[in-house]
Amino acid sequence: MRIGFHTNSLSWQGLKDIDDMASWAIANGLKDMEVGPAIALDEEKFFKIKEEGNIDITTLIYCRNFLDTDELTAKDHQKNLIERIEAAGRLGIEKVVCSTGVTSDAFYGMRYNPENSLEAVVELFKSFLEVAEKNNVKLAIENCPMMGNIAISPYMWELLFERIDSDKLGLAYDPSHMIWQMMDPYDPIKEFGQKIFHVHGKDTEILRSNMNRIGILHNITEETKFYEHQWWRHRLPGLGEVDWRRVAANLEEIGYEGTISIEHEDPVWEGSLDKVQTGILKAKKHIEQYI
Template sequence: MKLGFLTACLPERDLTDIARWAARTGFEALEVAGWPSPDDRNHIRVDRFDEAECHRVRRIFAETGLTLSSIAYYENNLHPREGAQVNAHVRACVDAAAALGCPTVGTFVGRDPGLTVRDNLKLATDVFGPLVEYATARGVRIAIENCVMKSWHPDGYPGNLAYSPELWEWMFTLGLKLNYDPSHLVPLGIDPVAALRPYVANVAHVQAKDTEILPGAIDRYGCYGPISGEKGWYRFRVPGLGQVDWVRVIDALHEAGYDGTVSVEHEDPVWSGSTDRVQTGLGIAYRTLRPMIPG
């Protein structure tokens, strides 16, 4: 098992600088952001991936000794207007991953908010069937993060249909894999370890993010949060500063034989605002997880 982080938290930094800092700090892997321009989360330029870009990325990982665990592009593949464009970029991420020897591409299922859940699942079957076939032919797995993405629905309902074990089982029938993130299970009242244990064989990647429950806020908003659609009664933190029991989570992964990457996803509002603060937050996550993931 390797310990890494998702580069999207450092959009202002070049991939070379990020990789050198990661290696010096003791991280062993990077999950690299691959959004299209003009989004600044594009540490791999998937939208203009050519021999020069392939050589640049390969050189960075060769020089630092890091592992490229996944190419990250978390967008709505079922968007009613932009879905086809998102699907095309997922294919481009798969092509880049195959060229770089990267095993996974991370994305979301998404949702069309104008359709019922059942109709969305039918749509997703049609969309992801060809995407999985395309990726499999190139030796790449598509890993879906179990984020709820309430902000994608006008009323704050789940905007990414991958938030529960029931939906994971549906995804697996399509050949999709799970990018397991325990932080999203805590606000749903789901035990992250109990949810994980039956499905470790289908986990292709792990994201490490924590969840802090804000005292008293749920008594005002309820579990669905405020009418604005914001989270309201919880917030994401770096591992070690929330409610996730990382000893149990990592132990369950070890016990089941998971030997992939645990990638810190830094969305902590306390440790944000500058490169130094983000790196401090990543350092907190590193010191929390390193004892459980021997380097």
């Protein structure tokens, strides 16, 4: 296993040149880059970085609601994902991380039933996988419930993989999302072993004093109030509830040889480029003691 990072956290601080990111990462011992949508798909630059061999780019990521109720928006998201799959194929990038999309009939009142979107997702992914197979690229569905996604639990993964039998379809496994959904983040690694194509290095802290006061349904989403009233928050690996020793041990048991990609969304270590970079390196230091 190797440790890499997701570019979004650096992009959010204004660093958007892939060469500058690569130079910083190489200098700090990171081995892989997962490139988010804020980075221009400059194939010449990507190819040069890969050819030089000092750091790899094994993953592109594009998570959106591909089944948005606005048909033009949905078509645009689908087009952008297909463009990334095709670019990955040309560049020898092995996988693209994405969401599934979700239809409006999965939501009713305050309840959510992702199964209601299953048929639409299966039909949509026939076209995505046709492109992926043609370009020899794997699609790794992240288990994040946000961004339009039904692949949020072992139950839903089982349904999806039963309906879509393709060795190009698997998971981008993020244990942090299991924590705030009150699910076991460890055993599913062994259960879905060979379907885990990618791993996100992110943690979650349960803010129990907030939860005791407001419950789990009160989630303010305005940026300035989000963590004041939220009952959980993402943290760097080692600062939340996930036992990374167990995660690493289970990944070793299934023979995972890919990347643990640090996805920095920790509000304590945001606010400046220096803080974000320090946060990524703190996460690296914590994870690497177990691999």
